[in-house]
Amino acid sequence: MALILIHAAEQGLLYGIAALGVFITYRILNFPDLTVDGSFVTGAAIASSLLVTHGFDPFLVLAIAFAAGAVAGVITGLLNTRLGITDLLAGVLSMIMLYSINLRIMGRPNISLLRTDTVVRIVAREFHSLGNMSVLLFVTIVTLAVMFILVFFFKTEIGLVLRATGDNEHMVIAQGVNTKRMKVAGLALSNGLVALSGALVAQYSGFADVGMGIGTIVTGLAAVIIGGSLIRSRKVVWMTTSVLIGSLIYRTAVMFALRYGYVIGFQASDLKLVTSLIVIVALVVPAFRERMARRVKTC
């Protein structure tokens, strides 16, 4: 039982980094970006193939994965801002292009990391005195570091402009900012984080698979929305914390559903259906509540 919770926490935090990426586009930039379904795999694919075929350092590949994801984000950004393709379609196009690219990177549909050294194995070896907790501790430190770097970034001059771009673009243009460039930068940061998450998840679970990214946008949204409904704050530090808490809750729920869901006839393959339904409900409820409140007022 305790072990399930530890695993859920580890996964919640690792996928939480991807959720932070989704948070940047969805909440900050106001740009629903579907690239993430592809860039998550790009991170995993680059990390695995560099580890297996080229023997790269497991920590170094994390940085390379981030950079690769950022490039994917830039492509989506350019499709949208320079070529005038709508945000959703730009993301879908990138996502589909990445499917082929990811296969090219891996050279086959999946790569096993069972015979390679990964960050998770290194940590478990170096800190074996911590037992079960060593990996969780490492994952916590990495995720919190990413979060606090983000929080600091959003307080800098450039970070402020990025937030304002999603809030009132015309105002930002009037402040002398090229908002197109800011959008591209935001998409790069977002997809960089998603790819980093993908690279970590691949090393954690011991494999990369070309289909592992399907639904990244939905699980990311689930974390953003669950967290946002629990912690209602406009402060960036609380908003990012809420995303991680949302991710932890989501992963714990998934763990239990997979472990005990058979009682109510739940299968692992139902997961994406259920997740999407949760997101639909979470998206609709606030709007519905608002409408009801307004109706009561006008009566």
Added chain:
Amino acid sequence: MLRLENVRKAFRSGQDIVLALGGVNLDLAKGDFLTVIGSNGAGKTTLLNIIAGTILPTVGRVSVKDRDVTTLPAYRRAQWIGRITQDPLAGTAPMMTIAENLALASKRAHRSLRLAITRRKRREMVERMLSLGMALEHRLDDPVSLLSGGERQALTVTMATLAQPEILLLDEHTAALDPANAAKVSLLTQEFVERLGVTTIMVTHNMEHALALGNRLLMMNKGEIIYDFNGGEKGSLTVVDLVDLFSRQHIVDDELLLEAR
């Protein structure tokens, strides 16, 4: 400072082509304060849009400080041109705090990865907000969406001051406010314009304002400048004269006439 040469703007509306501006020529010196009146559809806002760069002219040339800026994007022109519109929601970012909005306006070039709001900057912000006399100094960390229209517009004017533009475009920027707030924002703008000697173009429906403020007055109709009064001429004009000129042009506009009463 600002020159428009034969600026025309045509919009396509279905099968028709509507001429929003038909060959406008305008030359403003540094420190000029121009007021613009005219009925709806006279092309006043189109004129400001073309100067700010949010739309491009079909024909003609726009130059700022003897530099051709006709095709320069709006964000690049923002280094010289500040603009306040009628909509109090337009000039600020609602989800961000007062302090963050002020910080956005105060650092406009060479933005970096330094902290945007330092302690020293906060003290300056408190001073600025104190001078507004709207009790906003205690609300620096409130999101702007919580402010009233008047407060938001006052903040927008303050942000424009921080940016220190050389040309200020005012598009009926007090029209959506209640009388008390309109007077306050109007006074604030005047102080700002006088202190910095910024070249200003103010579009208004209020003929008294148009006469009381500035050293030059334009009357526009159907995309053209029909009257252009300078210094002395403008000083001797009255609201009655303006209404008279309007009716001589057969411009019937309830809003204008109501304002004139």
